[in-house]
Amino acid sequence: MAEEGRRSLYPPIEPYNTGTLVVSDIHTLYYEECGNPEGKPVVVLHGGPGGGIVPSYRCYFDPKKYRIVLFDQRGAGKSTPLACLVDNTTWTLVEDVEKIRNHLGISKWVVFGGSWGSTLSLAYAETYPASVKALVLRGIFTLRRKELLWFYQDGASFIFPDAWDGFIKPIPEAERGDLMSAYYRYLTGDDEEKKMECARAWSTWEMATSKLFVSEDNLRKAENDDFAISFARIESHYFVHGGFFKEDGELLKSAILLKDIPGTIVQGRYDVVCPATTAWELHKILPHFDFSIVADAGHSCSELGTIDLLVRATDKYSEL
Numbered sequence: 001m002a003e004e005g006r007r008s009l010y011p012p013i014e015p016y017n018t019g020t021l022v023v024s025d026i027h028t029l030y031y032e033e034c035g036n037p038e039g040k041p042v043v044v045l046h047g048g049p050g051g052g053i054v055p056s057y058r059c060y061f062d063p064k065k066y067r068i069v070l071f072d073q074r075g076a077g078k079s080t081p082l083a084c085l086v087d088n089t090t091w092t093l094v095e096d097v098e099k100i101r102n103h104l105g106i107s108k109w110v111v112f113g114g115s116w117g118s119t120l121s122l123a124y125a126e127t128y129p130a131s132v133k134a135l136v137l138r139g140i141f142t143l144r145r146k147e148l149l150w151f152y153q154d155g156a157s158f159i160f161p162d163a164w165d166g167f168i169k170p171i172p173e174a175e176r177g178d179l180m181s182a183y184y185r186y187l188t189g190d191d192e193e194k195k196m197e198c199a200r201a202w203s204t205w206e207m208a209t210s211k212l213f214v215s216e217d218n219l220r221k222a223e224n225d226d227f228a229i230s231f232a233r234i235e236s237h238y239f240v241h242g243g244f245f246k247e248d249g250e251l252l253k254s255a256i257l258l259k260d261i262p263g264t265i266v267q268g269r270y271d272v273v274c275p276a277t278t279a280w281e282l283h284k285i286l287p288h289f290d291f292s293i294v295a296d297a298g299h300s301c302s303e304l305g306t307i308d309l310l311v312r313a314t315d316k317y318s319e320l
Helices: 057-060 089-101 115-129 145-152 161-168 173-187 191-211 216-221 225-240 275-287 304-317
Strands: 017-022 030-037 038-043 066-071 107-115 132-138 262-270 290-294
Touching: 017 089, 030 089, 030 275, 038 057, 038 089, 038 115, 038 304, 057 066, 057 115, 057 262, 057 304, 066 089, 089 115, 107 115, 115 132, 115 216, 145 173, 161 173, 161 191, 173 191, 173 225, 191 225, 225 275, 275 290, 290 304
Parallel strands: 038 066, 038 107, 107 132, 132 262, 262 290
Antiparallel strands: 017 030, 030 066
């Protein structure tokens, strides 16, 4: 146990199967399967967008009970081409999730996602409710304009002014009235040196603010050029385009479609990346979902109280 009374992650495991799936003329996705090939299927939807999967994501599930499916979304991780923005939208990713389900011969599965992964989980479940057994969501993010402005323009900067100075540094003062648009211009521009400077600064800002206590391991992720460029380019692409939703707040407005699906919401009280107000709004729309606020956690899925509740949730849904 990580702490008395709290559940910890299951032990590290390796995939029993890996593969790639061509999902368009441009994009090929990397996927892996872990745990029990005959187990209850669960799919892990990673954050970002553009964050990619990491080995620890396999460990939120009992490997004896679950067939654990993980994949890198378009442009992320081992999927190719890296950091590609063409045909990369919320709705192409929703279709990719369904393509992977069909490719693997799965009828229904539990959907597990945090941060941007919660966004994609909601979009997928609202589009394909018949494919979803249950939802396990953490750090709720619905990509409303006010959520984006809080983190990338005026809000989180009041709590992390030191890290904020590093975030705004690459952007000329005259362009700081709309930081997301300014970043997007540089991240999609032709100046490769400026592009990497911006990618590192953008990624460092989120890594610096994701935990209740700043994690040096998190900060080091932003030093990896492949991670930084895919993370920053894809995130900014989605954010300046409003997530490619038809209207602001679309996911919350359509959440009633999930009234017959069981679910769990886990939210860090001190999450400054995706503040608790959005989780609370979703909870009020879906009061049948289990809802917990972790008193000693920020945004990250790796904080002890958050791990505890996520593992308890996946244990519960392993019996579905």
